Amino acid sequence: MKITNKLMKWALCIAFLAALGLVGCEKTDIYSIDSPADLQSKIDSIATAKANIDTGDTTYIDIATAIVGPEDNSAGWWSAFSDYFTIPTNKLLHLEFVNHNGGSANNWNNWNLAITNEVADRDGEGYKEYFVLRSDAFGWGGGMGDEGYVYDGNMISQNYPDTDGDGDIWNDFRTTMDGATVTLDIDHSATGNVYVTATAVGTNGTELVQTYQQPVSATADIVAFLICDASYFEMQNAYLIPSKVTVVEDVDPVSITIENSPSFVEIGDEDFWGDAIATVTFADGSSEQVDTADIAFSVIPDMTTLGEKTVIVAYNKTKQGEFCEAVTTLYTLEVTNSVSSLEVTTLPLISTYYFFSADPILFNPTGIEVTATYSDGTTGVLETESLQFGSITAAAGSQTAEVSYTGATSTVTTTCPLTLVQGVSQVGANDFSTPWATYSEEYPVASGSSTTISMYCYSDNAANWHTPCLVVGNAGNMNVDVAAADGADAVVRMDSWGWGDGYATATATSDWNWEAFASNISGSQIVITVTNNGDNTANIRYDVTYATGETHFQLYEGVTVDSADLSCALAIEGAYVVIVE
Structure with a gap:
């Protein structure tokens, strides 16, 4: 019996060594044994360890x-x-x-x-x-x-x-x-x-x-x-x-949507598409705008008669461009008589502009309502997308912006009345081409005191950061694009974001509605208050009033600065501000 036990142990040892010798082979059948359980466990652990060793692919x-x-x-x-x-x-x-x-x-x-x-x-x-x-x-x-x-x-x-x-x-x-x-x-x-x-x-x-x-x-x-x-x-x-991905699995389109299609077209104008955009969503959840050349119109409206028309749009390509079963959607438009005159029946949200530069000012039509009178005497409100707007002359007092509509046979115009107020300085270009970072003059902030900068901001509303940013640091060191040791202590943006050594210690609070933030930048009144606490920290507060009258704030507390030598400046991108005091 004693000899039998030794032989059994010897046999198990041989099996274990044989398994070790086969580690690394492509087949793994040697690990699929029924007994003993402890031997299987040991072999599994060895296989796992071997799999983690650098084999040349890692x-x-x-x-x-x-x-x-x-x-x-x-x-x-x-x-x-x-x-x-x-x-x-x-x-x-x-x-x-x-x-x-x-x-x-x-x-x-x-x-x-x-x-x-x-x-x-x-x-x-x-x-x-x-x-x-x-x-x-x-x-x-x-x-x-x-x-x-x-x-x-x-x-x-x-x-x-x-x-x-x-x-x-x-x-x-x-x-x-x-x-x-x-x-x-x-x-x-x-x-x-x-x-x-x-x-x-x-x-x-x-x-x-x-x-x-x-x-x-x-x-x-x-x-x-x-x-x-x-x-x-x-x-x-x-x-x-x-890489684990060598082939991209193709997917079918599941839906198509149309945006910016014209709501009406004058009789005689055959362009029922205008500036419309077609967006296709695929089975993997992705979506992309598709070229007009890749869509088909299964129902083409009769543009020679008045009334509501239906356009049916189809798209029949996979994500990789192969032909497949089409997805469809539709939109409607009105074929109307020609426009004979225009009238501004509701002023835009921004009807008072602050300015300093002599360059023409871009008109913001948000909120404007323009009513058309047609050749048959009927009237209707035109969509803003169908109108063109002129620039504003930069001069104090009453000014106007031209509003026009180009129809099938003629262009009709009217004007929108505006008021212009001259500020004391300006940072940034009137056409929103301002590159990062364009700086204002520096404003000193004495220890234990506050400095306030009041301005109106005009922006392309394309991004949250197309707003004024505040830079704080020693006088003459307002460069935000170099290391903190050679430049500013901190940059704090209006949208609860920033950088720099001084920013790292700050606590940010705000009450923004982020879904509406970017779309409400232009025309906002912004008051920035910088408080030098005298203990090598500063607090910075943005008080913002949208053109709608809605108010919000952004506060940074505990920004690390040098209280004995503190200045601030504005840095602008994609916007401009007019300083009013």
């Missing part, structure tokens, strides 16, 4: 910045970053880290991911972002959209649960994310797309998964880095492996 990356951001979660937005990670085409970057938010009440105070072009320097010439993705299933595009690499928030997916059953997923999200172990897989496919999968496992055991994809260069490297925002990260692992 490139491990040294992490220089192991702790990203201050561990007290004091990092301001765009002030603390991970290493740059370059991802060649046909490679997948795998990152592992622990996310900390300090129990913040804000969803965005967690990890944020930037994907950029091959210029691996945020301050480098030619640097552009494809997109920034936040952990709370939100993001935005960068400067690559005009090159065909368009951000599409519809492509974000998430499985975030309501674990406490209160109907709010975000309080559970914030709790799970504090201390969560996060893995980010960023796959730079040779198909010309990037695929991001973020998996966070909280200390409570909850797993959160977010995905996103969009086009990027198929040949040039892309770069990834993490950004803190009142958060910090413990970086654990980084490596590159081959």
Whole structure:
């Protein structure tokens, strides 16, 4: 019996060594044995360990910045970053880290991911972002959209649960994310797309998964880095492996929508499309504008008779351009008699303009109502999109802007009355071509006192940051585009965002309605108050009154400055401001 036991142990040992000798073979049948259970467990663990060894397809990356951001979660937005990670085409970057938010009440105070072009320097010439993705299933595009690499928030997916059953997923999200172990897989496919999968496992055991994809260069490297925002990260692992996506699965269109189609067209005008835009949504959730040449009109209206007409539009191509079953939609328009005269029946929201420059002023038609009288004596309100507006002469007092409508056979005009008030100075160009950063004069702020700058802002309303930004620092050091040691202490924008060493210590509060923020910038009265607290901190407050009369504020408290030598200046982009006092 004793000999039998030894033989049995010897036989098991031989089997175990044989299994070791076969590790790395393509077939895995040697691991599928029935007994003994402990031997199977050992073999499985060896197979797992072997799979984690660099076999030539894995490139491990040294992490220089192991702790990203201050561990007290004091990092301001765009002030603390991970290493740059370059991802060649046909490679997948795998990152592992622990996310900390300090129990913040804000969803965005967690990890944020930037994907950029091959210029691996945020301050480098030619640097552009494809997109920034936040952990709370939100993001935005960068400067690559005009090159065909368009951000599409519809492509974000998430499985975030309501674990406490209160109907709010975000309080559970914030709790799970504090201390969560996060893995980010960023796959730079040779198909010309990037695929991001973020998996966070909280200390409570909850797993959160977010995905996103969009086009990027198929040949040039892309770069990834993490950004803190009142958060910090413990970086654990980084490596590159081959891309997992070699073919893009084609998808069918599921719907088509039409925007900006004309509501009416004069009889005799055959253009029933005008400036309309067709947008197709595909089965994967993505959407894109399609060329007019790729759509078909299955019902073409009779433009030679008066009355309401229906236009049916069809699109029959997959996302990859193959022909498929068509999706359709329709819109209606009115064929009317010709317009014989115009009248402004409701003034625009902005009817008083402040100015300083002698250049012509761009007219903002928001809120205007123009009534047309037709050749048969009937009347109707025209859509703003069908009208053209002239510029305003920059001179104090009563002025007008020309309003015109171009019909099938003639152009009809009228004027809109306006009032112009001259300010004391101006920052930025009247045509909104102002580049970043265009500065105002400097305003000193003595220790223990406040300085107030009152202005009216005119903007193209294209972005939240096309507003005045306030720069604070030592006199003569207002440059926001150099290191803080050589430039400003802080930049604080009107839209609850900023950067600089001084900004990192600030607390921001506001009462904005973000859905309406950008569309209400132009015509706003803005009063900025800078208070030098005398203790090497400053408070900065924006008090904003929209042209509608609605009021909001943005406050920054505890901005670190040099109280003995504090000045401030405005920095402008895509807008201009007229200082009134």
